[in-house]
Amino acid sequence: MSQSLLKLEGIEKRFVMGEETIHALRGIDLSIPRNQSVAFIGTSGSGKSTLMNILGCLDRPSAGRYWLNGRDVATLDESELADTRNREIGFIFQSFNLLPRASALQNVMHPLIYRGLRPAERQRRAREALARVGLENRMDHLPNQLSGGQRQRVAIARALVGQPSILLADEPTGNLDSATTADIMALFDDLLREGQTLILVTHEPDIAEHCQRVVRLSDGQVVSDTLREEHHVQPA
Template sequence: MSTQIESPLIQLSNISRRYQMGSETITALDKVNLCIQRNEYLAFIGASGSGKSTMMNILGCLDTPSEGQYMLNDKNVAHLQDLELARTRNQEIGFIFQSFNLLARATALQNVMQPLIYRGIRPTERKRRALDALQRVGLSQRIDHLPNQLSGGQRQRVAIARALCGEPSILLADEPTGNLDSATTKDIMALFDELHAEGQTVILVTHETEIAAHCRRTVRLSDGRIQSDEWR
């Protein structure tokens, strides 16, 4: 009896990204090859200019590579048109940003429901999913609060709930603790640890080794190339 080998969630093959700056060509990523399986907990780490932000943009379908193949859930998304790319982002990626990116005049519940509107999900189902996500991040008592009525840690929890609400294949977090104090950072990273333990694929982009240390795998970038790929 043969055992079917599960294909990677993400497979990057010879991914390069170049930008034209006047007469100069800047290579942000240079022939990167990488596989990421489902339920991995991975950090991309590197100094400013190492290529980690470009990597996040490519993985999150916010940008397309100049060359190479990006397989996401068995679909080549490397050169999709904008509409298809947006649909893939909405269905596959849950984004979490350093600056939270919450709507200032919307409650926590409304912020979390927002991405589901674009999927055409009915209001009752949107609310059910949003309430579940807010409970999952420990904010069921704050659903009617506006962002300015929440602490930094609570705002980031709302952002995480918003990302989870769409049931994404990947949670993709860009410097998710950059605006938080050390105690709140510890709480947010504990939440990421829990989400990974529950089966969520979590990918962090960070320049902090303390944050990367939470992850099971650390990929260090330098000058647009993978310098090291370590498991723990």
């Protein structure tokens, strides 16, 4: 498993609704190496959100195996899963999910509370993460004092602060205008150059085409998996 950061074999997900069984994922096989940007794309109901929840250890598959950074996720109990989410995965959401009454700095510090770090160390790391996304001068601002793009940068800093193995972004530009979207995608390119692994879940083809690899889902299956050799971000 050392060759892949993420490896899925025969992943299935079934939901029982009354007398009906919904097959959300139907035998997904995927391997994602470190330092790759991957877009999962598909229409509503294609299975991309279900797959994101499994990749993010928010849900368990009905069948199949999932290795994250060499660990078989099926062997982890709920406490270990929570710790894995906190340490291995940085989540970025379309709706930002920021604490409204907390400053940008406090929002970014929040995930580190569960690491047992001292407040001074949490603050140091949070300041570094905000500087990394260009918000050195906005650390004391509340979310409602920030633009949509700035709020998403806070969310990205919060995802980065724990030094995760992977960034998992769910429609990260869905609430942003085109100019701000371009800025956020440029920031993702910078993070990729620094060695980050990035997975985007999107229904927007232009956002997907920005990634090195595009995986298209339909009816819970992978219908295409394209590595775009011409789009390679050189490491810094």
